Amino acid sequence: MPKATRTRIDDREALKKRYVEEAGKIIATEGLSALTARRLAGNLAVAVGTTYNLFANLDEIVVAVNGTTLDGLAAAIAAKPLPAESVEAALIALSDRYLGFVRKNRNLWQALFEMAPPGEGNEAFPNQPRFEALFAVVEGVLTPLFLPGEEAARARSARVLWAGLHGISMLALGQRLAPLGVATAEDLVETLVCCHVAGLRADRKS
Template sequence: MSTDERRRRLREALVDAAERVIAESGLGSLKARDLAREVGCALGAIYTVFPDLDTLILSVNSRTLALLDKHLMESGGIGPKAGSVEEPGAATQRLVALANGYLGFAAQNRHRWQALFAHRMADGRPVPDWHRAEQMRLFSYVEEPLRALQTNLPDEDRSLLARSLFSAVHGIVSLGLEEKLTSVPLPKLQRQLELLVSATAHGLKDG
């Protein structure tokens, strides 16, 4: 086996192990020494395939974003066929479906979802461009139906609006699922999301 192949296998084994820890116990339970023990390598070997633990965590979060991306696509992320115009009512329904899809993913993958927002790069370093691009893709699901509601809104303003709406939905989901506060049953959370998103969409409609 070549050195490159050994490194590739070690890298995959470490990401798999880190993913299991985060999914089962949360980001705070992730320890480099425990990972090395689980995959059967020396502690220092981790840093021959990852420059630091942050990059390993981002690799796990990248997998989580891919799962969330797929979940949102199945929840309502597919827009109308190219060349067709989406009706405002359909756009509103799609936004509601996306919000509830986001809630469903967060509820079913609590630790993985929390790790997306709990992780901070060491020493205040910026998030790498490749990972930021993966994060930005999620906003595109919100931007598309917003285009049907605000047809004349400049692209930059639509992008900012998509982030604001995502932040509002995320806030409701986060507080509703937070065990330190009074948790809210999922059906009630869904209803709150439907009210928020529908009211926002109604206020945004042209004319």
């Protein structure tokens, strides 16, 4: 590849990275509704048309920002080893890191779920591989509770826990825990984890 061509490609990728970083800053401080192509272009001192030379639409930028958010969550969860004394302890620690990340990155986290889902058909959900990698961490923690050949059941169990944790986190972000009569999201998470694991252990004994 000629050097001039390679330089143009590198410059293009560098500018796309700047777009994603700037979009992330806007979303983090003001929320997804504050993000517009004109706002981005103005902040980056480029023409509005440049945005659509680099990205198909604004949603493509948001998907990229969401990808960095999920990468950040993965890094927060993996920051140190999970407790090894029990499945429950590991899941509660993982959940605490999840809740901590969500609280620190409220607007970025909510932006993940404010985008319209893909239409019907075979279109994949944006950033699905990143979600799958996070689910795999939960599946790994649950492994001692399942026998070989029960991978589908383990995957379903991990997603049930993740869905419950997500619901609790969104209630906490919206300050809607009071009607439930619980003090903190952590109280709910501990009950969710312990009851879920107890049910799995009971199924194993029956």
